[in-house]
Amino acid sequence: MWPLTTDAHGLWLALYLLTFCLHAVFVGYVLIGTTYALVQAVRRSEDPIAEQIRDRLPFMLGCGITAGVAPLLFLQLLYQRHFYSSNLILGPRWGAVVPALILGFYALYVAKSSEKWRKLALGVGSLCFLFVAWSWTEMHLLMQDEPAWKTMYAAGDRLYGDGGVAPRLLLWLGMMTSLFAGVAAWTAVSQKLAAPPLRRLAVFGLAGKLVAGIALAWLASRSGVVETHGWLYLFIIATVVELVGWIAMLRAPHGIGLWVVTAGGTAALVAGAVVREAPRLVILEPPRPAALEAGGFPVFALTLVFGVVVLVWIVRTIRTARPE
Amino acid sequence: MDPVPYYPVNEFGPLMKGLVIGGVGILHVFLAQFAIGGGMLLYAFERRAQRGDADARAFVDGYFRILVLVSFVLGALTGVAMWFTTIQVGARTIGLMVDEFHWLWATEWVWFSIEVCSGYAFYRFGARLDDRARRRLLGLYAFAAWMSLFWINGILSWQLTPGGWLEGGGMWAGFFNPTFWPSLLFRTAVSTTLAALAACVVINMMDLPRERKLALIRGAAKFAVPIAAMPLFALWFLSAIPEDSRSWLLGGSMPMTMFVGIAAGASALIGGYVIVGILMKKLTLNVATAALLLMLAFGATAAGEFVREGARKPFTVRGTLYSTSITPAEVEVLRKTGATTHDPYPLRDEHRYPSAQLILGAKVHRTLCDACHTLHGSNALVELVRTWTDDQLRLNISKLQRTKGFMPPFAGTADDVEAIVQLLKWEAAGTPDAWPVSNDPATLAQITRWLDEVGTSPMGGQ
Numbered sequence: 001m002w003p004l005t006t007d008a009h010g011l012w013l014a015l016y017l018l019t020f021c022l023h024a025v026f027v028g029y030v031l032i033g034t035t036y037a038l039v040q041a042v043r044r045s046e047d048p049i050a051e052q053i054r055d056r057l058p059f060m061l062g063c064g065i066t067a068g069v070a071p072l073l074f075l076q077l078l079y080q081r082h083f084y085s086s087n088l089i090l091g092p093r094w095g096a097v098v099p100a101l102i103l104g105f106y107a108l109y110v111a112k113s114s115e116k117w118r119k120l121a122l123g124v125g126s127l128c129f130l131f132v133a134w135s136w137t138e139m140h141l142l143m144q145d146e147p148a149w150k151t152m153y154a155a156g157d158r159l160y161g162d163g164g165v166a167p168r169l170l171l172w173l174g175m176m177t178s179l180f181a182g183v184a185a186w187t188a189v190s191q192k193l194a195a196p197p198l199r200r201l202a203v204f205g206l207a208g209k210l211v212a213g214i215a216l217a218w219l220a221s222r223s224g225v226v227e228t229h230g231w232l233y234l235f236i237i238a239t240v241v242e243l244v245g246w247i248a249m250l251r252a253p254h255g256i257g258l259w260v261v262t263a264g265g266t267a268a269l270v271a272g273a274v275v276r277e278a279p280r281l282v283i284l285e286p287p288r289p290a291a292l293e294a295g296g297f298p299v300f301a302l303t304l305v306f307g308v309v310v311l312v313w314i315v316r317t318i319r320t321a322r323p324e
Numbered sequence: 325m326d327p328v329p330y331y332p333v334n335e336f337g338p339l340m341k342g343l344v345i346g347g348v349g350i351l352h353v354f355l356a357q358f359a360i361g362g363g364m365l366l367y368a369f370e371r372r373a374q375r376g377d378a379d380a381r382a383f384v385d386g387y388f389r390i391l392v393l394v395s396f397v398l399g400a401l402t403g404v405a406m407w408f409t410t411i412q413v414g415a416r417t418i419g420l421m422v423d424e425f426h427w428l429w430a431t432e433w434v435w436f437s438i439e440v441c442s443g444y445a446f447y448r449f450g451a452r453l454d455d456r457a458r459r460r461l462l463g464l465y466a467f468a469a470w471m472s473l474f475w476i477n478g479i480l481s482w483q484l485t486p487g488g489w490l491e492g493g494g495m496w497a498g499f500f501n502p503t504f505w506p507s508l509l510f511r512t513a514v515s516t517t518l519a520a521l522a523a524c525v526v527i528n529m530m531d532l533p534r535e536r537k538l539a540l541i542r543g544a545a546k547f548a549v550p551i552a553a554m555p556l557f558a559l560w561f562l563s564a565i566p567e568d569s570r571s572w573l574l575g576g577s578m579p580m581t582m583f584v585g586i587a588a589g590a591s592a593l594i595g596g597y598v599i600v601g602i603l604m605k606k607l608t609l610n611v612a613t614a615a616l617l618l619m620l621a622f623g624a625t626a627a628g629e630f631v632r633e634g635a636r637k638p639f640t641v642r643g644t645l646y647s648t649s650i651t652p653a654e655v656e657v658l659r660k661t662g663a664t665t666h667d668p669y670p671l672r673d674e675h676r677y678p679s680a681q682l683i684l685g686a687k688v689h690r691t692l693c694d695a696c697h698t699l700h701g702s703n704a705l706v707e708l709v710r711t712w713t714d715d716q717l718r719l720n721i722s723k724l725q726r727t728k729g730f731m732p733p734f735a736g737t738a739d740d741v742e743a744i745v746q747l748l749k750w751e752a753a754g755t756p757d758a759w760p761v762s763n764d765p766a767t768l769a770q771i772t773r774w775l776d777e778v779g780t781s782p783m784g785g786q
Contacts, residue, residue: 015430059444059448062397062400062440062444063440065400065401065404066400066433066436066437066440067437068404069403069404069433069436070430070433072404072407073422073426073429073430073433074426076418076419076422076426077422077423077426080419080422080423081329081331084331084411084415084419085331085332087408087411087412087415088331088332088333088334088411088412088415089332091334091412092334094408095405095408095409095412097408098401098402098404098405098408101401101404102397102398102401105397105401106397149332149669150668150669150670153332153669153670153672154669154670154671154672155672156672288423290420290423290424291422291423291424291426293494293495294423294424294425294426294427294495295427295494295495295496296425296426296427296428296431296495296496297427299427299428299431300427300428300430300431300434303431303434303435304430304434306434307434307435307437307438310438310441310442310464311437311438311441314441314442314445314461314464317445317449317453317457317460317461318445318448318449318453320453320454320457321449321452321453322452322453323452324452
C-alpha cells in the first residue's frame with residue numbers, strides 16, 4: 001500500500017509516521033495548552049480546564065520529547081543527507097531548539113507552582129514552544145529545497161523565510177488545537193467536569209479545524225496538490241467525521257461525540273501525516289548498504305511488545321492509587 | 325565507489341568542535357549516569373523505608389523530585405542536544421552510527437520511554453500507592469534506566485573498538501566489542517558513585533538530627549563502594565583498546581596522560597574518602613564536603629570522557645571513518661581528485677582572500693582541518709606551525725600521519741598541500757592585502773613525492 005512498500009524503506013517510513021503521530025499528539029497539547037493556560041491566566045478566569053492543563057503540561061512535554069526521539073531516528077534513515085544538510089545550514093539557530101525546550105520545561109514548572117510568576121512563565125513557555133514549531137516547519141521545507149542550500153550557506157543566512165512557512169505553521173497550529181482539545185476533553189471527562197468546559201473544548205476543536213482548513217487552502221493555492229494515492233480523500237473523510245463529532249459534543253457534551261472525535265481525529269492524523277509526507281517522498285534517499293544490512297530488528301520488536309505491556313501495567317498500577 | 329559526500333561546515337569562533345561536543349557530552353553523561361545510579365539508590369532506600377525507616381521514606385519522596393527534574397529534563401534534553409551537536413560536528417559519524425545501529429537505538433528508545441513513564445508514575449502517584457506498587461515502579465525505573473545505558477554503551481564503545489565488525493562479523497560483533505563489558509561496568513560504577521554523592525548532598529539538607537542524617541549518609545555511601553573496582557575496570561578497558569591508543573594514554577600524548585591522571589586521581593580521592601572515611605572510620609560528611617566530592621566526580625567524568633574521545637584519534641569510528649569524516653578508501657580518491665574539487669559549498673568569506681590559491685587553502689582547511697582545529701582559537705593551526713620553515717610545513721602536512729600518529733593521512737593533492745601551507749603563512753603574517761602565488765613546479769613535485777612516499781594508510785588503527 002502506497003507509500004508503505006514491503007522493503008526496509010516501507011518499514012522505516014511506517015514507524016516514522018506512527019511515532020510522528022504520537023509525538024504530534026503530545027506536542028500539540030503542550031503548545032496549545034500552554035497558550036490556553038496563558039490566556040486564562042491573563043483573563044484571571046476560574047477555569048478547571050486551565051488548572052488541569054497546568055498540572056499536566058510538564059509531564060506531557062516530557063512525553064512529547066521522548067516520543068520525538070523515535071521519528072528523529074527514522075528521519076535520519078530516510079532523508080539523512082537532506083536532514084543533516086538543512087540542520088547544518090540553519091546551524092546555531094537550529095541548535096537553539098534544545099535550550100528553548102529546557103527553558104520552556106522549567107517555565108511550565110514555575111507556572112504550575114507559582115501564581116505570582118504564572119503569566120510570565122506561561123508566556124515564556126508559549127514563545128519557546130512556538131519557536132520550536134516554527135524551526136521544525138522551516139527545517140521540513142528547507143530539506144526539500146536543495147537549490148537554496150548553497151545560497152543560504154554562502155550568505156550565512158540562518159532564516160529560511162520561504163513563503164510556505166507561514167501557511168504550513170498555521171496548518172499545524174490548527175491541527176494542534178484540535179488535538180489539544182481532544183486530549184483535554186478526555187481528561188475533563190475522566191475528572192467528571194461539567195458540560196460548559198467540554199463545550200468550550202468542542203469550540204476549540206472546531207476552530208482548530210477551521211484554521212487548518214484555511215491554511216490548507218492557502219498552501220494548496222501556493223504549491224498545488226501532489227499525488228497522494230487516495231490518502232487525501234481519507235484525510236478529508238476522517239476530518240468530516242471528526243467535525244461531526246465536535247458538533248455532536250457541542251450539543252451533548254457527555255454523549256458519544258468525543259468517541260467520534262477520537263476515531264475521526266486519529267484517522268485524520270494518520271492520513272494527514274501521510275499527505276504531509278507525500279511531497280517529501282521525491283527526496284527519499286536510496287537505503288545505504290550499512291542501514292539495509294543492520295541487524296537487531298527482532299530485539300526491537302520484542303522490546304516494543306514488552307514496552308507496551310509494561311506501559312499498560314503502569315497505567316493499571318496508577319489506577320490503584322488512593323484518591324488525593 | 326560512491327562520491328565523497330560534502331556537508332556544509334559551521335565554525336564555532338575560537339572553539340574547536342571537540343570542545344563544543346565535549347561540553348554538551350560531559351554534561352549529558354554526568355546527568356544521565358547520575359539518573360541511572362539514582363534509580364538504583366532510590367530502590368534500595370525504598371526497601372529500607374518499607375522496613376520501617378521513616379527517614380528513608382522522607383528521603384525517597386524528597387530526593388526523587390530533584391532526580392526527576394534534573395535527570396528527566398536535562399538528561400533527556402541534553403541527549404537530544406547530543407544528537408543535534410554531533411550532526412553539527414560530524415554528520416557522517418552520526419549517520420553511520422544511525423545506519424548501523426538504528427534498531428538498537430530504537431530498542432534503547434523503548435527502554436527510555438519505560439524509564440520516563442515509570443519515573444513519572446512514581447513521582448506523581450507514588451505517595452498514594454501501596455508499598456508493593458511503589459517498589460515495583462522504582463525497580464522498573466532503575467532497570468529501564470540501566471538498560472538505556474546498556475544499549476548506548478555498546479554503540480559508543482564500538483566507535484573505539486569495532487572488534488569483529490571490521491572483519492564482517494556483523495552488527496552484534498560490533499555491539500559486543502572488546503570494550504563493551506569493561507566500559508559498561510565502569511559506567512555502572514560511576515553511576516552509583518554519582519548517585520551516592522548527590523544523595524549525601526540532599527541528605528545534608530534534610531531537616532533531621534545529626535545522628536539520623538549520618539545513618540542515611542552511611543546507607544547512601546555504600547552505593548559508592550563499586551568505585552573500589554574502577555581501577556580493575558579501567559585496566560581491563562586499557563588492555564582492550566588498540567595498542568596505539570593505549571600508548572597515547574600512557575605517556576605518548578602528555579595532555580591525554582594528564583587527563584588519565586586527573587580522572588584516576590579524582591576517583592581515588594572520592595573512593596578513599598567515602599570508603600575509608602565514611603564507611604570504615606565513621607567520619608561525618610557535611611553538605612560542603614559532599615558538594616565538593618560531587619564536583620570532583622564531575623571533573624573525573626569530564627576527564628574520563630575526554631580520554632575516551634581522544635583515544636579514538638585519528639578516527640571517529642576506528643578503521644572506518646577518520647575524524648575528518650572521510651573514509652580510508654576516500655583518502656586515496658581525494659589524493660587524485662583534490663580535497664575540495666567536488667565541494668559544492670562556497671566560502672562565506674571568500675572576499676577576504678587575495679588569491680585563488682588562498683581560497684583553495686581555506687577550503688582545504690574547512691574540509692580537512694576544521695573538525696579538530698581552528699586557525700587562531702583553540703588548537704590553533706597558525707600557532708602550532710608558526711615557527712616551522714616552509715619546507716618543514718610542506719613535509720609535515722604531506723606526511724601528516726607520520727608527523728603525529730593520531731593525525732589522519734592528508735586527503736588531497738600536492739596543490740592542496742601548497743594551498744594550505746600558503747594559507748597558514750598568510751594568516752601568520754597578519755593577512756596582508758597581497759600575497760604571492762606559490763606554484764613552483766619543483767616544489768609541487770617534491771610534495772607529490774612526499775605524498776607518494778607516505779601513502780594513504782594511517783599509522784595506527786588499521
